[in-house]
Amino acid sequence: MSDDKNLKTPRLEINLHKIQENARILVENLAVKGISVTGITKASLGCPKIAKVLLSAGVNALGDSRIQNIMRMRNADITAPITLIRTPMMSQIEQVVEHATISFNTELDVINALSESAQKVGKNHGIILMLELGDLREGIMPEDIEGIVSKTLELPNIKFKGIGANLACRSGVVPDAKNMKELSDMANSLDAIFGFKMDIVSGGNSANLGWALKSLNIGRINNLCLGESFLLGLDPLTRKPIEGLYTSAFTLMAEIIESKIKPTKPWGKIGQSAFGKLPPIKEQGNISQILLAIGEQDTDPSGLTPPLGMEILGASSDHIIVKADKHSITIGNKISFKPNYAALLRAMTSPFIEKCFIS
Numbered sequence: 001m002s003d004d005k006n007l008k009t010p011r012l013e014i015n016l017h018k019i020q021e022n023a024r025i026l027v028e029n030l031a032v033k034g035i036s037v038t039g040i041t042k043a044s045l046g047c048p049k050i051a052k053v054l055l056s057a058g059v060n061a062l063g064d065s066r067i068q069n070i071m072r073m074r075n076a077d078i079t080a081p082i083t084l085i086r087t088p089m090m091s092q093i094e095q096v097v098e099h100a101t102i103s104f105n106t107e108l109d110v111i112n113a114l115s116e117s118a119q120k121v122g123k124n125h126g127i128i129l130m131l132e133l134g135d136l137r138e139g140i141m142p143e144d145i146e147g148i149v150s151k152t153l154e155l156p157n158i159k160f161k162g163i164g165a166n167l168a169c170r171s172g173v174v175p176d177a178k179n180m181k182e183l184s185d186m187a188n189s190l191d192a193i194f195g196f197k198m199d200i201v202s203g204g205n206s207a208n209l210g211w212a213l214k215s216l217n218i219g220r221i222n223n224l225c226l227g228e229s230f231l232l233g234l235d236p237l238t239r240k241p242i243e244g245l246y247t248s249a250f251t252l253m254a255e256i257i258e259s260k261i262k263p264t265k266p267w268g269k270i271g272q273s274a275f276g277k278l279p280p281i282k283e284q285g286n287i288s289q290i291l292l293a294i295g296e297q298d299t300d301p302s303g304l305t306p307p308l309g310m311e312i313l314g315a316s317s318d319h320i321i322v323k324a325d326k327h328s329i330t331i332g333n334k335i336s337f338k339p340n341y342a343a344l345l346r347a348m349t350s351p352f353i354e355k356c357f358i359s
Contacts, residue, residue, distance in 0.1 A: 009255040009334055010294040011354035012347050016053050018246035023057035023230045025244055026209070031058075033218055038063040038083060040205070040227030043341065045069055045348045048076035049357055054230065055080055061102075063225050067095045074099050083128070085225060087138060093117045102126035102161055106140050111152055118157035126161040127152055128200055131186060133179045137170040142186065149190055163187055164202030164223075174237060175208040177215065184219030207236045228341050239340065250344055252299065252337040252353075254320065258291035259329040264313075274316050289313070290329055292320040298350040303343030307336060 027037050038061045039054035041047065046069025051062055055078075062078070064070050065086040073082065084103040088096045088110055096103055097117045105111050105127050118125045129148060132139025140148055145163070152160050165183050167173045180203055187201045203212065203221035206229035212218060228236050233245030241247045264284040272278070275296060295301070301315035311323040322335065339347060347353050 007253075007356065008354040009253055010292075010298060010352065011253045011356045012339075012344075013251040013253060013356045013358060014050070015246070015249045015358045016049060017359060018233075018249035019050060019230055020053045020057045022233050022245045022249070023054050023059060023226075026226060026229060026242075027058040029213060030224065033212060033215075034222060035203075035212060035218065036060045036223050038085075038202075038223060038225045039230065040064065040085065040225050041069060041073065042066060042085075043227055043231055043345045043348060046072040047348070047355070048073055048078060050231075051076075051078055059226075067092050067099065070099045071095065083126075083225075087130070088114065097121060097123060097125050100125075102128055104128050104130050104138070104164060106130050106138050108148055108151055111155060111158060115155040115158045122157075124157050124159050126159045128161050128164050128202060131163055131165045131183060133165045133167060133173070133182060135167045135169060135171045135173040137166060139165065142182075145186065146190065146193060149194065153194065160198070162198035162200030162202065163190070164200070164204070166204050166225075168205065168207035168236060172237075175204050175211045177211070177217075180208075180211060180215075180221055181219055184221060187220040205236070206230075209242065210235060210237065231344065232341060234341075236341070248338065250339055252294075252304065252339050252343070252347055253334045254292040254294040254337065256290050256329060256331055256333050256335065257293045259324075259331060260289055261286050262289045263287075264323075273314075278314075284323070287323050288325045288329065290322050290324050290335075292322060292335060293318070294353075295319050298352055299339065299347040300342040300345075303340035304337040305340075310335070 030037055037059045039059035040063045041051050042065045044050040046064050051073050061081040063083040063085045070082050081101040084096055084100040087106050088103050093113045094117050114125050130139045132141050167175045191197050200223050201220040202223045206226050208224050233242055233247040235242055263286055295315050295318040297317050301320050306312055309326045313321045313323055
């Protein structure tokens with residue numbers, strides 16, 4: 001709890017040193033395995049300060065899912081290679097060619113449009129084709145990829161860079177020896193068919209770390225796209241800390257605007273709340289309840305860990321409600337929370353949350 005009146009709230013305190021150290025450690029450990037790292041900036045909204053910290057820690061490229069974030073980094077004079085890690089929208093083809101070095105792709109119509117746009121401006125654009133390995137988000141079915149590679153290679157101003165896969169994001173499919181071998185085997189097969197050795201075989205995201213760091217045979221996998229592990233120091237598969245990494249690079253501060261003794265059980269006829277059906281209410285009698293000036297519009301309240309002895313009871317658009325029986329509460333004081341990935345992503349996106357950098 002803080003009573004600092006000089007800093008704006010709500011605010012997200014960002015420790016750049018801890019992010020840099022997390023990135024440095026993982027980049028060095030993966031380099032031993034022959035795996036390069038693309039630093040993913042989407043959770044930080046393409047924040048140039050965080051992007052520069054990742055580059056200083058040794059990532060060989062940056063990646064983001066939104067072209068607006070990539071443009072933000074380019075406008076901050078970041079010249080490193082940047083990959084658009086979501087297949088481009090047709091409505092943004094020109095911006096993708098102008099600002100992104102490489103893009104992940106699954107649709108030939110999109111790749112054709114990228115080729116046409118790249119020809120017009122006299123640039124080359126790199127393509128990584130994404131393979132479906134079971135998580136059922138983006139990806140070309142394995143039986144179709146040879147034909148798409150063949151057509152991609154024919155397109156002017158398009159440089160086929162390699163293949164990739166992404167797991168654990170939609171369905172929670174775990175990257176393991178079996179599916180990573182499938183990706184490696186596909187890379188070997190395509191190389192043999194087309195007579196080249198592709199530059200990049202991207203195994204996935206931070207969920208791949210357990211496999212990558214422990215595996216004795218990583219096959220052809222030579223790149224990972226890491227974001228959550230750098231920022232939060234956690235394994236996305238278990239949300240447990242990764243040994244040696246900081247898990248406290250981000251702190252979300254919110255200000256107390258009301259403190260009352262109230263019952264825990266509402267009265268009157270009960271319908272749905274602003275965000276749908278309410279969870280069962282635990283009867284606790286009268287409690288010390290505080291309201292914080294932050295809500296669903298700013299972050300994911302269910303993804304916040306409060307200080308010891310406090311309990312988040314609920315939230316609305318503009319408020320988080322906290323039980324604080326054992327704390328001395330003063331209006332205007334600040335409460336600190338530890339955000340998970342979902343809470344961090346939404347907080348970084350909110351224009352109402354001040355971003356405060358600690359270097």
